[in-house]
Amino acid sequence: xxxxxxxxxxxxxxxxxxxxLKCYPIPRHDTVYWYQQGPGQDPQFLISFYEKMQxxxxxxxxxxxAQQFSDYHSELNMSSLELGDSALYFCASSSGLAGGPSTDTxxxxxxxRLTVL
Amino acid sequence: xxxVKQNSPSLSVQEGRISILNCDYxxxxxxYFLWYKKYPAEGPTFLISISSIKDKNEDxxxxxxxxxxxxxxxxxxxxxxxxxxxxxxCAAYSQGAQKLVFGQGTRLTINP
Numbered sequence: 001x002x003x004x005x006x007x008x009x010x011x012x013x014x015x016x017x018x019x020x021l022k023c024y025p026i027p028r029h030d031t032v033y034w035y036q037q038g039p040g041q042d043p044q045f046l047i048s049f050y051e052k053m054q055x056x057x058x059x060x061x062x063x064x065x066a067q068q069f070s071d072y073h074s075e076l077n078m079s080s081l082e083l084g085d086s087a088l089y090f091c092a093s094s095s096g097l098a099g100g101p102s103t104d105t106x107x108x109x110x111x112x113r114l115t116v117l
Numbered sequence: 118x119x120x121v122k123q124n125s126p127s128l129s130v131q132e133g134r135i136s137i138l139n140c141d142y143x144x145x146x147x148x149y150f151l152w153y154k155k156y157p158a159e160g161p162t163f164l165i166s167i168s169s170i171k172d173k174n175e176d177x178x179x180x181x182x183x184x185x186x187x188x189x190x191x192x193x194x195x196x197x198x199x200x201x202x203x204x205x206x207c208a209a210y211s212q213g214a215q216k217l218v219f220g221q222g223t224r225l226t227i228n229p
Contacts, residue, residue, distance in 0.1 A: 033217075042206065042221045043161070090161070092217075106217060108153075108161045 002027055004093050004109035012115045013081050021076040021112045025093030031055070032074040033106060034066060035090040043090060049074055078114075086116045120144045121209050123220035131228050136194040138223050140207030143188065147209035151217065152181060152192045155204045164205075165192070197227045 005024040013019050025032050031050045035043040036059075045058035049068035060066070063081075068074045078085060092106035122141045130136045138152075148169040153161035167174040167181045167190065174181050180193045194201055207220040 042219045045217070107163065 004091055004107055006089075006091050006109035006112050008112060009110065010113050010115075012117065014117050015081055015083060017081050017116075019078045019081060019114060021078070021089050021091075021114070023074045023076070023091030023093075023109060025072050025074070025091075026107055029093035029095050029107075030072060031094045032068055032072070033092040033094075034060075034074070034076050035092065037088045037090065037111075038084075039087070046076070081116045083116050086114060088113050119221075120147075121207055121218050121220040123205075123207055123223045125223050126221070127224040127226070129226045129228055130197045132199060133196045136192075136197045136201065136225055136227070138192040138194075138205050138207070138225065140190050140192075140220050141188060142190075142209050142218075144209070144211070144218075145188070146211045147218075149210040150181070150183060150190050151208045151210065152179075153206040153208060153219075154201075155206060155222070161206055194225075197225075199227050199229060201225060202227045 004026055007022045011019055023032055031048060033048040034046040036046055037043045046060040047058060047066050048056045052068045064076060064078050066074060066076045088111045090111045091109045094106045120143050149166060151166040152164040154164050155161045165174060165176050165179045165181050167183050169185060172183050178194055181190060183190045202225060204222045204224050206222045208217040210217050
């Protein structure tokens with residue numbers, strides 16, 4: 001079965017550079033979530049989109065922005081990168097508000113490991 | 118404010134025995150709970166879930182128990198296998214929030 005696809009899988013950037021992470025949800029999923037997991041930490045929710053509109057916002061820095069496109073893929077844009085941004089960035093998708101609990105389960109992508117030097 | 122807590126950062130269990138992973142939560146608005154398993158450098162993989170209207174859900178070797186009055190849930194794995202060695206995250210969800218709140222994770226090690 002198709003899963004959530006994230007690209008790139010690994011990314012190395014220098015401080016003050018920008019990075020763009022991409023997420024392609026499971027087909028027919030209309031909701032995308034972004035999480036950041038620092039070394040030794042639990043995943044922290046960043047932001048989510050439902051039907052191309054921002055649906056919720058968590059601990060996302062102002063230097064980051066995200067959007068969901070018409071094909072439901074999402075991009076997380078990160079500017080003025082800092083050393084502390086080094087983390088695993090997970091994208092998850094679900095079928096959003098339409099179904100019951102089983103369809104609201106989030107399915108995670110493999111993650112993008114961002115290293116800021 | 119940690120709404121979902123996994124107080125044991127690690128757990129070691131002998132192969133073939135039962136593994137019990139615990140999770141506590143503080144927000145009574147959570148109405149759905151999930152367990153995820155995570156291997157190093159991979160995304161979390163969904164394991165099993167339970168709705169707040171139930172107190173038990175079973176899927177093969179995995180059983181999740183929910184005690185709403187105590188705001189506590191647990192994941193039982195029996196029998197434990199070496200491939201079960203991973204970090205296990207408890208997560209809680211509310212329909213209104215449309216996002217998961219994760220616990221800190223428990224690293225489970227199954228010893229042969």
